[in-house]
Amino acid sequence: ALGSAFTSRYKRDALGDSSSDAVTAAFFGDGTCNNGQFFECMNMAQLWKLPIIFVVENNKWAIGMAHDRATSDPEIWRKASSFGMAGEEVDGMDLLAVRAAALRAVERARAGEGPTLLECLTYRFRGHSLADPDELRAEEEKQFWAKRDPLKALERDLTEPGLVRAEELRSIEKEIDGVVHWRQIDHVRIIKERFGVACSDSAVANYQSKLSFFYILGRPQHPAQDPKIIDGFKKTSQERSLHMWRVHPSVD
Numbered sequence: 001a002l003g004s005a006f007t008s009r010y011k012r013d014a015l016g017d018s019s020s021d022a023v024t025a026a027f028f029g030d031g032t033c034n035n036g037q038f039f040e041c042m043n044m045a046q047l048w049k050l051p052i053i054f055v056v057e058n059n060k061w062a063i064g065m066a067h068d069r070a071t072s073d074p075e076i077w078r079k080a081s082s083f084g085m086a087g088e089e090v091d092g093m094d095l096l097a098v099r100a101a102a103l104r105a106v107e108r109a110r111a112g113e114g115p116t117l118l119e120c121l122t123y124r125f126r127g128h129s130l131a132d133p134d135e136l137r138a139e140e141e142k143q144f145w146a147k148r149d150p151l152k153a154l155e156r157d158l159t160e161p162g163l164v165r166a167e168e169l170r171s172i173e174k175e176i177d178g179v180v181h182w183r184q185i186d187h188v189r190i191i192k193e194r195f196g197v198a199c200s201d202s203a204v205a206n207y208q209s210k211l212s213f214f215y216i217l218g219r220p221q222h223p224a225q226d227p228k229i230i231d232g233f234k235k236t237s238q239e240r241s242l243h244m245w246r247v248h249p250s251v252d
Contacts, residue, residue, distance in 0.1 A: 008023070021051075029059065031062025042079070085117060086116045093123070094150065
């Protein structure tokens with residue numbers, strides 16, 4: 001990721017390419033932030049003012065280790081101050097709040113102000129992987145967070161004010177399902193041709209529902225793409241307190 005960010009700056013500063021304004025985003029979980037490489041990358045990025053956003057998906061659990069039991073300072077975004085870089089905490093269950101924070105970080109990077117550490121407070125609804133039976137997290141905790149599903153919340157925010165109809169969202173989902181389906185067929189075919197083995201596409205299918213609403217915000221001419229509508233959500237996003245994440249501790 002740092003190499004990608006360095007390329008953007010090298011093209012602009014060394015090669016004189018004024019159009020080189022790409023910003024790199026590196027995504028990782030809270031468990032990564034206890035590793036030495038995390039701090040090394042932060043140091044180098046700030047030293048060279050690289051256009052990169054370090055996005056921490058803090059879902060409270062590093063596989064089976066509760067976040068509060070694994071770090072001396074659970075507020076990861078504050079670690080940015082050790083390097084003199086910008087750090088920000090955002091409600092990761094609020095898509096529009098994350099979007100707004102990301103835009104601020106991109107603006108800083110393109111202005112030559114360097115990297116940003118963006119901590120998104122979120123939660124995962126299933127085990128870490130197919131090998132994780134998810135037996136360590138309390139059922140009460142999982143139910144608490146399931147009620148704050150960001151996709152359902154966004155649909156509510158879009159449909160209640162009449163910005164979009166539920167039927168239109170279902171139509172978009174079907175369109176995405178079709179694209180993903182054909183991509184799955186391509187992947188299965190390529191793996192079979194190259195390695196001579198068949199594979200299941202069920203794992204890829206799990207991601208279909210997650211794509212729909214991000215697709216909405218990226219579609220040209222869609223009501224939800226209107227800057228006025230996006231700005232209208234800012235107040236609501238800011239009013240959603242982050243204290244729910246902090247005061248609902250993981251169960252040991």
